[in-house]
Amino acid sequence: MPEITKNQLKHIRLLKQKKYRQEFGEFLIEGEKNIEELLKSNFKINALYATSDWNYTNCKEEVTLVTTKQLSQISNLSSPNKVLALVKLPINEYNESILKNDLTLVLDSINDPGNLGTIIRTADWFGVKNIICSTDSVDCYNPKVVQTTKGSLFNVTVHYQELSTILANTSNKIYGAALDGEEINKDFSPQKPSILLMGSESHGISEEIENFVTDKILIKQNGKAESLNVAIATSILLYQFTS
Amino acid sequence: MPEITKNQLKHIRLLKQKKYRQEFGEFLIEGEKNIEELLKSNFKINALYATSDWNYTNCKEEVTLVTTKQLSQISNLSSPNKVLALVKLPINEYNESILKNDLTLVLDSINDPGNLGTIIRTADWFGVKNIICSTDSVDCYNPKVVQTTKGSLFNVTVHYQELSTILANTSNKIYGAALDGEEINKDFSPQKPSILLMGSESHGISEEIENFVTDKILIKQNGKAESLNVAIATSILLYQFTS
Numbered sequence: 001m002p003e004i005t006k007n008q009l010k011h012i013r014l015l016k017q018k019k020y021r022q023e024f025g026e027f028l029i030e031g032e033k034n035i036e037e038l039l040k041s042n043f044k045i046n047a048l049y050a051t052s053d054w055n056y057t058n059c060k061e062e063v064t065l066v067t068t069k070q071l072s073q074i075s076n077l078s079s080p081n082k083v084l085a086l087v088k089l090p091i092n093e094y095n096e097s098i099l100k101n102d103l104t105l106v107l108d109s110i111n112d113p114g115n116l117g118t119i120i121r122t123a124d125w126f127g128v129k130n131i132i133c134s135t136d137s138v139d140c141y142n143p144k145v146v147q148t149t150k151g152s153l154f155n156v157t158v159h160y161q162e163l164s165t166i167l168a169n170t171s172n173k174i175y176g177a178a179l180d181g182e183e184i185n186k187d188f189s190p191q192k193p194s195i196l197l198m199g200s201e202s203h204g205i206s207e208e209i210e211n212f213v214t215d216k217i218l219i220k221q222n223g224k225a226e227s228l229n230v231a232i233a234t235s236i237l238l239y240q241f242t243s
Numbered sequence: 244m245p246e247i248t249k250n251q252l253k254h255i256r257l258l259k260q261k262k263y264r265q266e267f268g269e270f271l272i273e274g275e276k277n278i279e280e281l282l283k284s285n286f287k288i289n290a291l292y293a294t295s296d297w298n299y300t301n302c303k304e305e306v307t308l309v310t311t312k313q314l315s316q317i318s319n320l321s322s323p324n325k326v327l328a329l330v331k332l333p334i335n336e337y338n339e340s341i342l343k344n345d346l347t348l349v350l351d352s353i354n355d356p357g358n359l360g361t362i363i364r365t366a367d368w369f370g371v372k373n374i375i376c377s378t379d380s381v382d383c384y385n386p387k388v389v390q391t392t393k394g395s396l397f398n399v400t401v402h403y404q405e406l407s408t409i410l411a412n413t414s415n416k417i418y419g420a421a422l423d424g425e426e427i428n429k430d431f432s433p434q435k436p437s438i439l440l441m442g443s444e445s446h447g448i449s450e451e452i453e454n455f456v457t458d459k460i461l462i463k464q465n466g467k468a469e470s471l472n473v474a475i476a477t478s479i480l481l482y483q484f485t486s
Binding site: 114118121122123124125126127128150151152155185186219220221222223224225226227228229231232235236239240242243 | 361368369393394428462468472474475482486
């Protein structure tokens, strides 16, 4: 197995930043479980770096050997886990026909990588195939997002689009989660096809986008908390909309 | 206003560790919003440290002035926010009568502070008053947990108990979330009073505890993700059980 060079080390470290991911057209995926899912997916692997104790018998890709120390230098994890891949950035071409699906999830200005990663993972659980994010949302190829998705990035397509253009041109019901929305419980049935629109944790749905909402909804509250975490609220609503 | 001493700085830093929180009988709460909730609660404040730009007109407690630099030395936040309080550790005496509530949430070995904090916040939203954690679970007075609860720690009581003793002595239905459980959707109605038991993200419900489960349940899956984050799964089930 070939060994990693200093230039490769430098290159990989740059991929932690969005501008270099876009410049080089690739991103990082780490850890045994994620790489196992990656190898089963259609994503194109540009390079694989692994420590000598990594054992994946079905891997047909060329593997570059790294020491534990080198892996920790290129890894974003506090406990690097045997293997890291450079993966070609997929080109997710947006086509409005995806709005014909029963449910499309639309995210307005989600900034926290952990929240976006968790939402992608939950969307995958419930079979939601497409998420449309506002262009100012956190990049889904951010290493923390990728890690949190636990492999669900291979099953869910994340688009970055001007939300106002999309929402202005659909006849779908647009359900927007809002603290002044109508309370819903498990008896609620959304129209299909529908859009579920979630806003940022600190500001909710932005003013410009709120105008497109046809139905403001709120998960029924029986206690005292002022709000729910956005990944939690999104997940409960995905359950309600798909269950 | 008095100023902070070196000994106080040292004392506060020690409170990041559970053993010192227990030794000193106090824990930290930070940030304007949390302190606002704290001042409305029944929790006893031992000390308040604030920068000169903190403005809380209804505060009747004595305030010790700190510089922004000093606040960052005692804070656990990457962006410290004006005020920090030392709060007396509450004594949460466990009484089995809490199991007479419609729903009690029981957590087996939750280790991630963010997950526990989010679960406490969601439990508060849905009006669940008590959470029972196994004794090896993360401490709910851990600074990261406190921060993630967004003030819900004042409304939800978290007990640390030997789960096997409690579960062996109740006639409540015990619903345990498990990947080999029976799939439930929004038509599911739990018996009351009931216990909802959640296991750790990596290992699920431990073998010893699993024997007490009367009904294994799984949130119905329509997609490909192998599992849900434990805070997400707990939140969806809390919605289903209380909605």
